Amino acid sequence: MMKDSFRSFRITKEEDGYTRAVLQRQKEDLPEGDVLIQVLYSSLNYKDALSCIGNKGVTRHYPHTPGIDAAGVVEASSDAAFTPGEEVIVTGYDLGMNTDGGFGEYIRVPAQWVVKRPKGLTLKEAMIYGxxxxxxxxxxxxxxxxxxxxxxxxxxxxxxxxxxxxxxxxxxxxxxxxxxxxxxxxxxxxxxxxxxxxxxxxxxxxxxxxxxxxxxxxxxxxxxxxxxxxxxxxxxxxxxxxxxxxxxxxxxxxxxxxxxxxxxxxxxxxxIDSVQCPMDLRMEIWHLLSSSWKSENLEAMTRLIGLEELDENVTKMLEGGHSGRMILAHKQDSD
Ligand SMILES: NC(=O)c1ccc[n+]([C@@H]2O[C@H](COP(=O)([O-])OP(=O)(O)OC[C@H]3O[C@@H](n4cnc5c(N)ncnc54)[C@H](OP(=O)(O)O)[C@@H]3O)[C@@H](O)[C@H]2O)c1
Missing domain, CATH: 3.40.50.720 (NAD(P)-binding Rossmann-like Domain)
Structure with a gap:
């Protein structure tokens, strides 16, 4: 049976600042949208780190789940363009800004934001790019x-x-x-x-x-x-x-x-703007990344982390002490 609760890296506004914690959430609490996606991978970007500390240019409403990148599997879709089990990626638009993002094990988003996984990339590789x-x-x-x-x-x-x-x-x-x-x-x-x-x-x-x-x-x-x-x-x-x-x-x-x-x-x-990039150019760029521009050295300077490691890595990123790409791998519950 599918579970209704899932884990999420949540930012909460307190009187004296913003706190970060891995919390349980319910799928029914996700925002409205056409496509419910089980997120398998996300990545840590500078913008996510800013969202974690209450930067109003990125996120205005808290509590909030950052994560401007997500790659995973469609669990349900009210739009016929996507079917359950299909592998998809979402980057840009409002994901992780004021819409709960890829630092949760599930997201729900409008169908217009969703891109089918390009054939030449695995979900993990798509997030190494992100x-x-x-x-x-x-x-x-x-x-x-x-x-x-x-x-x-x-x-x-x-x-x-x-x-x-x-x-x-x-x-x-x-x-x-x-x-x-x-x-x-x-x-x-x-x-x-x-x-x-x-x-x-x-x-x-x-x-x-x-x-x-x-x-x-x-x-x-x-x-x-x-x-x-x-x-x-x-x-x-x-x-x-x-x-x-x-x-x-x-x-x-x-x-x-x-x-x-x-x-x-x-x-x-x-x-350069990746957020509102039109869908035809978006598809062209993903096609290039999955074919003639795909590096043989793709995994160089990348590191896999879990939800519990996000907190320390956000701090490191804000201090400019990190290097390379950090890929978040969600460890799914076994039941
Ligand atoms: N326009 C868009 O659509 C778009 C999309 C993605 C990202 N961005 C922006 O692009 C920038 C880079 O993103 P990213 O994901 O690559 O971030 P990142 O992983 O945090 O990398 C930024 C790098 O800049 C250098 N740096 C940090 N603080 C600095 C400072 N005070 N002065 C000079 N260099 C500094 C560091 O490299 P070294 O230590 O090696 O110098 C750091 O690794 C960010 O500002 C991000 O918000 C924009």
Whole structure:
């Protein structure tokens, strides 16, 4: 018989802050939606960590279950497009923001959010990518509009993060020369080099402190996951006709630039949004990730964790002390 209760990593607002605990919940307490999914895997993203500490830009209503990624099996669907037993993934939209997310063993969501598992990926592999891999692929997709393999080196910032490591795997697979900037050269250089990249530089080496409007060109393109002055520095150091993508704000949500990178070096700045990405592009990106862009090295810099390990890893992520992708594997009750 199917059980009605399930385990969930729940965030509760208290008088003096937000608490996190693994709690039992009932399926009937999940939000309304067309498709009930038993979640087998999720992943830990920076946005989830922000949801855990009451960041209003991510989550407005508590108690709440974070988890912007989920992969699992359809248990029930009122939409004929999905049948019980089918393997599916959900990333983006409102999942894990104000809709209970993949840190619970079950989710219920609108059918429009659900993507059938691409043939070339297992559910676990889909979560190794998850929002981070999807965002990495969107960034590469945009970069390829402006930059070709022989144009020169591509810099990826926030090197040990989920978006960055996935972007490196894709670009290496496509034959690009990749350089990664990290704040953890001392401890993570070897792991990053094992992704097949050309070099690792320090976070400081990718940051301009001169304040000049332009610097000597270094990169054919930059995938920036950090924002702030790192993004401003990327714009100043990109070659003529090159491109920079921006998706993140871990290093700051403001940046200063002159018009010169754009009007003297003809640089293009691409904005990346994985949340509202239209379904046709979403399907194209998942297809690429499951076929020609799929890395042979997919499991590199990933680690499986259980619900009980989320708490400590959220703290580590907020402190910037983690590296690579953490994949949440739900241990299902046996009865
Ligand atoms: N636009 C979208 O649709 C979208 C989708 C997914 C993610 N994002 C955003 O993209 C960013 C990266 O996401 P993620 O999942 O890869 O996060 P992540 O796993 O936490 O990685 C971020 C990396 O940035 C570096 N970093 C951390 N704090 C920093 C600081 N203060 N200054 C400079 N670098 C710092 C760290 O790498 P090193 O220590 O190696 O330098 C860290 O591993 C986040 O801001 C996230 O919210 C946006």
């Amino acid at each position: 929002t981070a891999g999807f965002t990495a692929a969107l960034s590469v997709h945009k970069l390829l509009l402006s930059v070709k393999k022989d144009d020169g080196e591509i810099l990826i910032t926030g090197g040990t993060g989920g978006v960055a490591t996935n972007a490196a795997k894709i670009l290496v697979k496509l034959g690009f020369d990749v350089v990664m900037a990290t704040g953890k050269v001392d401890t993570q250089k070897e792991s990053l080099m094992n992704l097949g990249i050309k070099d690792v530089i320090s976070r400081e080496d990718a940051e301009d402190t001169t304040g000049k409007a332009m610097l000597k060109p270094r990169w054919a393109g930059v995938i920036d996951t950090v924002g702030g002055n790192t993004l401003a520095s990327a714009l100043k150091t990109t070659h003529y006709n090159g491109a920079v993508t921006t998706c993140g704000n871990v290093g700051g949500d403001h940046f200063e630039s002159s018009v010169y990178p754009f009007i003297i070096r003809s640089i293009t700045l691409y904005g």
